Amino acid sequence: MIAGVARYKEMFRQALRIRLVEEKIIELYPSDKIQSPVHLSIGQEAVAVGVCEHLRREDLVFITYRGHAFYLAKGGSMPQMMAELYGRRNGMSQGKAGSMHLAAPDVGVMGASAVVGSTISVAVGAALAARLKKKDQISVVCYGDGATEQGTYHEALNFASLYQLPCLFLCENNGLAVHATLAERQSYKIAEHARVYGLETIRIEDGWDFTKVGDVCGEVLKAIRGDGRPRVIEVLTCRYKEHVGPGEDYAAGYRSHAEVQAWMAKDPLCTDTALVQALRPALDAEIDEAVAFAEAGAMPGIDDLLTDVL
Amino acid sequence: MIAGVARYKEMFRQALRIRLVEEKIIELYPSDKIQSPVHLSIGQEAVAVGVCEHLRREDLVFITYRGHAFYLAKGGSMPQMMAELYGRRNGMSQGKAGSMHLAAPDVGVMGASAVVGSTISVAVGAALAARLKKKDQISVVCYGDGATEQGTYHEALNFASLYQLPCLFLCENNGLAVHATLAERQSYKIAEHARVYGLETIRIEDGWDFTKVGDVCGEVLKAIRGDGRPRVIEVLTCRYKEHVGPGEDYAAGYRSHAEVQAWMAKDPLCTDTALVQALRPALDAEIDEAVAFAEAGAMPGIDDLLTDVL
Amino acid sequence: MNISPTNLSPISSEIMPARMSYREALAAAMREALTRHDHTVIIGQGATDFKGIFGTITGLHREFPGRVIETPLSEDAATGVCIGAALNGLYPINTHIRADFGLLAINQLVNMAAKQKYMFGGLFSVPMMVRLVIGRSWGQGAQHSQSLQSLFAHIPGLVVLMPSTPESIVRSYAHAVAHHAGPVLVLEHRLMYELVFDTAMHPPVTNPFGSHIQRVGKDVTIVATSIMVLEALRASANLARYGIDCEIIDLHSISHPDREMIMTSVAKTGKLLVADTSWLAYGVAAEVCRIVAESDPGVLKAPVVTLGMAPAPCPTAKALEDLYYPNLRDLMSAIVRLVRGADDPAIEMPSEHSMSDFYKKFRGPF
Amino acid sequence: MNISPTNLSPISSEIMPARMSYREALAAAMREALTRHDHTVIIGQGATDFKGIFGTITGLHREFPGRVIETPLSEDAATGVCIGAALNGLYPINTHIRADFGLLAINQLVNMAAKQKYMFGGLFSVPMMVRLVIGRSWGQGAQHSQSLQSLFAHIPGLVVLMPSTPESIVRSYAHAVAHHAGPVLVLEHRLMYELVFDTAMHPPVTNPFGSHIQRVGKDVTIVATSIMVLEALRASANLARYGIDCEIIDLHSISHPDREMIMTSVAKTGKLLVADTSWLAYGVAAEVCRIVAESDPGVLKAPVVTLGMAPAPCPTAKALEDLYYPNLRDLMSAIVRLVRGADDPAIEMPSEHSMSDFYKKFRGPF
Numbered sequence A, B: 001m002i003a004g005v006a007r008y009k010e011m012f013r014q015a016l017r018i019r020l021v022e023e024k025i026i027e028l029y030p031s032d033k034i035q036s037p038v039h040l041s042i043g044q045e046a047v048a049v050g051v052c053e054h055l056r057r058e059d060l061v062f063i064t065y066r067g068h069a070f071y072l073a074k075g076g077s078m079p080q081m082m083a084e085l086y087g088r089r090n091g092m093s094q095g096k097a098g099s100m101h102l103a104a105p106d107v108g109v110m111g112a113s114a115v116v117g118s119t120i121s122v123a124v125g126a127a128l129a130a131r132l133k134k135k136d137q138i139s140v141v142c143y144g145d146g147a148t149e150q151g152t153y154h155e156a157l158n159f160a161s162l163y164q165l166p167c168l169f170l171c172e173n174n175g176l177a178v179h180a181t182l183a184e185r186q187s188y189k190i191a192e193h194a195r196v197y198g199l200e201t202i203r204i205e206d207g208w209d210f211t212k213v214g215d216v217c218g219e220v221l222k223a224i225r226g227d228g229r230p231r232v233i234e235v236l237t238c239r240y241k242e243h244v245g246p247g248e249d250y251a252a253g254y255r256s257h258a259e260v261q262a263w264m265a266k267d268p269l270c271t272d273t274a275l276v277q278a279l280r281p282a283l284d285a286e287i288d289e290a291v292a293f294a295e296a297g298a299m300p301g302i303d304d305l306l307t308d309v310l
Numbered sequence C, D: 001m002n003i004s005p006t007n008l009s010p011i012s013s014e015i016m017p018a019r020m021s022y023r024e025a026l027a028a029a030m031r032e033a034l035t036r037h038d039h040t041v042i043i044g045q046g047a048t049d050f051k052g053i054f055g056t057i058t059g060l061h062r063e064f065p066g067r068v069i070e071t072p073l074s075e076d077a078a079t080g081v082c083i084g085a086a087l088n089g090l091y092p093i094n095t096h097i098r099a100d101f102g103l104l105a106i107n108q109l110v111n112m113a114a115k116q117k118y119m120f121g122g123l124f125s126v127p128m129m130v131r132l133v134i135g136r137s138w139g140q141g142a143q144h145s146q147s148l149q150s151l152f153a154h155i156p157g158l159v160v161l162m163p164s165t166p167e168s169i170v171r172s173y174a175h176a177v178a179h180h181a182g183p184v185l186v187l188e189h190r191l192m193y194e195l196v197f198d199t200a201m202h203p204p205v206t207n208p209f210g211s212h213i214q215r216v217g218k219d220v221t222i223v224a225t226s227i228m229v230l231e232a233l234r235a236s237a238n239l240a241r242y243g244i245d246c247e248i249i250d251l252h253s254i255s256h257p258d259r260e261m262i263m264t265s266v267a268k269t270g271k272l273l274v275a276d277t278s279w280l281a282y283g284v285a286a287e288v289c290r291i292v293a294e295s296d297p298g299v300l301k302a303p304v305v306t307l308g309m310a311p312a313p314c315p316t317a318k319a320l321e322d323l324y325y326p327n328l329r330d331l332m333s334a335i336v337r338l339v340r341g342a343d344d345p346a347i348e349m350p351s352e353h354s355m356s357d358f359y360k361k362f363r364g365p366f
Ligand SMILES: Cc1ncc(C[n+]2csc(CCOP(=O)(O)OP(=O)(O)O)c2C)c(N)n1
Pocket: A066, A114, A115, A116, A117, A143, A144, A145, A146, A147, A148, A174, A176, A177, A178, A243, C045, C073, C075, C101, C104
């Protein structure tokens, strides 16, 4: 691991890279070049960056429709992702996937699902295969706080714990499912609930702090690599944009803008403007290239329509 | 409530009545008059008898395929049940239900389901209706330990707790789901797990003791009637027969006969043979009448086949 | 059961004005249900939020306190809750913003709701409605675009409807709430929500749970569902100028299609085209073919033509999605070939390639 | 994908002896899968218990330690686990002792397994098998008797099979494990488990994922599934004595029926009867009618006749169940009427009323 300042800078760069990609998406959106729902991670980047710091290429992450951050942090190709959002043939899934279904198996980004909670047990199954095939590999599943309300979550925690499989349950708790708050939806505390299954569970409150997230994830992943047992991390985080789409919807009144502003006041990507300035040019160039790659892509056509069905 | 000995005797009678009905089923089974899977409650009668001591006619119980005990304890008609097992027109569901789907809405026995876990949320919904319609009514759902592994259980506990609905979750924990033990299936403790949802939960270890079950249920039901909030009771119990069917399968080796024998040694229905002798004649007569009623029933026919579909 | 025509009183213009969008009709139906029937409740994810299930129930939770109920992300339990509530005196309306999520509730719908009445020999009934919105366009992709009517319509005990007009919504939803004591599933098409209808232009609905003739014609029978009814109307209007006269049956009742209406029409026209919103295999296309094949296939003067989604999951890219769904041109060509026996170069085909370009108001992000 | 015929090598008599029950064929297929393919695992409730999924995998957990895996009562997660395991190099075989419980797993099967390959443009594949056992008789009732093939066959991306003979099991299961990198659902019929087949009596299987001609005839085409294939064979044997010559197509591949085989046969016979194990509406009956109606309904010399479960949930009482399922007499009468145009009093009808009386070995409690 790169020590101290260098590490901070590198993680910052990763997080900023994600944010700038998503800001580019916001900028492009009115052009209708991206005709697909986009669930932005702006505000939540530190989670992906923190976990991925300690993941190896062969480790797997199972993600959701809100998947840009994890895809990029785990090493997915930015140009191919942009082309995928554009619905082009040079996207990694030839436009069949779009923003909601990012994947890059070559770097361990397993497919994102847009059905809430549906990848949790899938990740457990991948861990089962890792165990049986004696792979030195961790299976990480990222899901939102809302996903914990699905029955499948209960089933998957139980299965993973029973068989003591090498997986990490990573809950990105942004306090919202679409527009509903935790209090409207949950009678339990996520971390406490997970512990009932005999799963060691850590809760990170400062989800804006990528180094802190990285530290904790580093420890936990090391433990999983050591004993092959499943663990849970809950990270509190904050989504700055509307649930889906490029806008802000503070005016809708379902949450307080002040709370988000308080979070932003701690978010290095908002506060460390000097570093943003320093890193931005290179990142902007990379992003522009990705956009150019996407724009140059051919449209998929009738020859693609019925391939890969079976 | 009837005090002391009289109460013991009455509850004993209720429990014995159930056991004798099921022993009659065992006796009849080789005749192929009952051509339907039977999931016997022998060994578990005290649970139904204990809970139903404190339920009113208008209270609802949602039960499972292993439903003879609850059906009878809540006041369902024995002749109609027997006729239902015989597949006759004078069964309460004209033979369409059979042993796995007992119901008697006039006394609050809501339909039994043979899909494990599927009535749990249904009971919660009935409690929601009770709340909205301002009925003074408790909705009780009985389910096995295995049912707690279904995702729907998690969802239903959360829903009931969030809306604080007047229902009782009653888990009959016989330690087995078909032939699988708790250790093979559960990483959590049922009572501890339920508490995570903010539900007051009581665990009864002496599930053979109907007065004890009655005492605890009485308290808990009183509390629910008082504040309208949901609660959970887990009762440890013991199934003496095979999972489904009239036989014993100790030879199969999936559980120890000794443990069951230890349980039987405490079970009043096994030990208090004097009281059995005293009560038996009247109960046998009632049961014989029920069987006669069933045998006299007409077979359902083509006119019944397509009624009550929509 | 109550799936046959009832005596219908006229709909007040307050509930159904002369011009009205599909969404407005849904909103009117929901408000009516809550206003006229005390025991009606609405249960769903996002039921109380500011978007109000795409604007169909916005604000109702304030107007009817306690009767519009948010649920956690727990489709299975929410459906079970509705069944239990129905068993105990309420009329629950359960919403899903995508039909795809209905798969998480299917155990409750198929193993429980559909069977409660029969399985217990009539001791119970489960009056409730499930609203399933079919997603389409703006990159819904494979998991937000399914049109699962045939899965449910295969199951005895369920009534499955696909309203295609405001009147059909207003009539059938009111009938369900007031007169049918069983589970009714309605599949609403998201692409139509903002479409404004001239309500008088559609023939009046006579059987709320039945099929409707939307256009009388003699050359070909088009049996269509949901948005494909509107496409069929557009195609027919275009083709009428060339002397092709289509009869259009709005199937509407997917679970209980009007066999007689279909057979009478096909006997007259001799030609049948089925246009559905889902896959052809084991879908509406298949079921309509069964009706004809079992009744009298001899009336067919040509093979049946079927249109639906391509046999693949739905791709996200617009370029592919436009190929995935049949468009107006595909439909018109199919009709022309069926009626004339071959393409007819004299008939001008629309240039439009994408249905969503026509139903313009549908634009992301949601 | 690999759903077309491959060069099939002969099956050793060790795996398929001359006389063998359906259950024994399943057991042989399961053992073969574990023996020949290191990456195969079996996952299901009761997978390691002494009953071993009705005797099809008994003891395998001891023979193949760690590869036969018990699961909690969590159908959804168990299926998800299988999908994840498949994505990461295993070939999971997931068992359900009743097809009805598949509804608890359908979100994973339809929204995930069926779409993994297409949705990601070919980046993933999900090689796995799901065994769904159809319950029947001995009072299975509404929730333990469903035959849900059409729900799955409606969904692109799934292969759905219903083997009716030991050879079909051995061939298609081996093909799935060795050659098809996608989800395969097999529906096995509980009533056939103890039925002993004379394996040489059935024509050899040439396409493991295809349809098979089980009997060549000229008077009527019977397209049948699963146990109805055996019923059709029994009916045909009886009727042959009266000069009625049936052709029987074992549909087998519910998701990918052999359209050409069906059309060639119907073109020859002019008469079609479809006998399926499920409801007619939106079922196999409908899909086969679609194939004919789309291809060439003109070949039909009479309306298609369809047989399946009555349009209701399954009743428990034997007296009703016997009416609920078509029996041999129903099938024979239907064939006679279709071929002869009317009942023929000269033809002796079997007295048997219940199919389960014939498949005698099936007796409760389970
Ligand atoms: C099974 C299912 N139900 C409902 C939805 C609609 N939906 C999409 S995202 C979402 C909220 C999910 O919240 P959470 O899990 O906290 O993730 P977040 O969006 O906050 O990242 C909902 C309800 C869905 N996609 N899938």
